[in-house]
Amino acid sequence: MQQRFSGxxxxxxxxxxxxPLTVESFLAEVWGATHYHVSRHRPEYFDRLLDGSAxxxxxxxxFRPDLSxxxxxxxxxxxxxxxxxxxxxxxxxxxxxxxxxxxxxVVLESIxxxxxxxxxxxxxxxxxxxxxxxxxxxxxxxxxxGFTPHADDHDVLILQIRGSKIWHLYDxxxxxxxxxxxxxxxxxxxxxxxxxxxxxVGDVLYLPRGRVHAAEATSEVSVHLAVxxxxxxxxxxxxxxLDSLSHSDDRVxxxxxxxxxxxxxxxxxxxxLARDAIxxxxxxxxxxxxxxxxxxxxVKRGQCAPVxxxxxxxxxxxxxxxxxxYQPLYSRVTDTPDGVAxxxxxxxxxxxxxxxxxLQFLSKSTEPFRxxxxxxxxxxxxxxxxxxxxxxxxxxxxxxxPGSAP
Numbered sequence: 001m002q003q004r005f006s007g008x009x010x011x012x013x014x015x016x017x018x019x020p021l022t023v024e025s026f027l028a029e030v031w032g033a034t035h036y037h038v039s040r041h042r043p044e045y046f047d048r049l050l051d052g053s054a055x056x057x058x059x060x061x062x063f064r065p066d067l068s069x070x071x072x073x074x075x076x077x078x079x080x081x082x083x084x085x086x087x088x089x090x091x092x093x094x095x096x097x098x099x100x101x102x103x104x105x106v107v108l109e110s111i112x113x114x115x116x117x118x119x120x121x122x123x124x125x126x127x128x129x130x131x132x133x134x135x136x137x138x139x140x141x142x143x144x145x146g147f148t149p150h151a152d153d154h155d156v157l158i159l160q161i162r163g164s165k166i167w168h169l170y171d172x173x174x175x176x177x178x179x180x181x182x183x184x185x186x187x188x189x190x191x192x193x194x195x196x197x198x199x200x201v202g203d204v205l206y207l208p209r210g211r212v213h214a215a216e217a218t219s220e221v222s223v224h225l226a227v228x229x230x231x232x233x234x235x236x237x238x239x240x241x242l243d244s245l246s247h248s249d250d251r252v253x254x255x256x257x258x259x260x261x262x263x264x265x266x267x268x269x270x271x272x273l274a275r276d277a278i279x280x281x282x283x284x285x286x287x288x289x290x291x292x293x294x295x296x297x298x299v300k301r302g303q304c305a306p307v308x309x310x311x312x313x314x315x316x317x318x319x320x321x322x323x324x325x326y327q328p329l330y331s332r333v334t335d336t337p338d339g340v341a342x343x344x345x346x347x348x349x350x351x352x353x354x355x356x357x358x359l360q361f362l363s364k365s366t367e368p369f370r371x372x373x374x375x376x377x378x379x380x381x382x383x384x385x386x387x388x389x390x391x392x393x394x395x396x397x398x399x400x401x402p403g404s405a406p
Contacts, residue, residue, distance in 0.1 A: 105146035241290030304393025319372030
């Protein structure tokens with residue numbers, strides 16, 4: 001899908017979303033503690049994400065037709081998405097439009113899969129935070145409310161794209177993670193008076209996990225994006241570590257004894273069995289293996305540069321050629337039976353052991369460099385490695401710097 005940009009400016013990133021608040025200040029003072037409203041009075045600010053000249057109908061057209069993405073919500077009423085499937089399997093836009101006119105909010109999930117600028121923004125945040133990120137779009141008719149007061153089990157950044165919306169935030173009524181995990185209902189009648197935040201086009205609102213909130217459109221159609229920040233929990237890490245341990249330690253495969261559910265003489269032994277397995281988490285390398293598994297998740301979520309120019313860019317490179325790692329891109333270097341490998345997106349580039357320093361340099365790089373800067377390799381190895389990584393979309397060839405020697 002082609003996206004037009006509104007001109008020069010920084011690439012979409014977490015720093016760009018939060019500006020003028022710095023990322024470091026956000027992490028130190030806001031993250032997980034309180035909501036934060038970035039009020040800009042700049043309606044053109046998000047034109048780099050979605051074409052600023054597009055109407056609401058055109059924006060909806062960017063994301064539509066995968067029926068599985070569409071959900072219709074009006075307070076406590078959620079429409080089954082399958083009712084919008086026609087007999088021939090096509091999408092019933094007329095029925096959806098009628099329900100929209102009746103006050104239902106259109107919810108489109110994971111739209112970063114359809115718009116490259118949103119995918120780039122989402123992955124840049126993933127690289128920054130090491131968290132999986134998902135972008136949903138919400139189209140709300142004038143004067144309507146989507147969900148009743150609720151809380152999300154993840155942090156979220158709200159981007160107001162069209163119209164305006166009033167967000168009701170219930171400070172002091174945050175939901176505990178275990179309550180959200182059990183899907184305990186919210187006692188709406190007992191909520192305190194909300195703090196109201198008026199979101200205009202170009203504004204950003206951060207909500208921490210568990211903050212109870214609701215929102216309603218004002219006098220025109222509202223379109224906002226919700227960037228969900230899905231931080232792994234300690235439960236996730238422990239689960240991954242135990243799973244990793246299961247490949248080498250039979251303690252986690254200990255069978256539960258017969259009649260463990262109803263024999264009172266058996267039950268006391270279960271705690272000892274569990275403690276024995278949990279103690280294995282303290283052994284060297286077990287938590288590191290769990291972290292490695294989470295790192296693999298981020299690697300697989302990455303996207304490389306578009307391939308269009310890769311073939312021509314790989315021709316005629318030498319040690320003086322300027323290149324840069326495609327941004328944003330999460331990568332890691334791992335050991336293999338025969339050497340090392342650079343892992344990124346869905347790819348793995350294997351190399352001999354003498355390439356480890358070069359691959360580590362590449363994985364950590366954020367600035368342009370020349371092919372001859374790759375450490376520990378001969379000139380021929382440098383050129384061959386750079387060529388293969390340009391072809392794979394990991395490296396992007398840059399024009400020579402002005403005034404550089406030929």
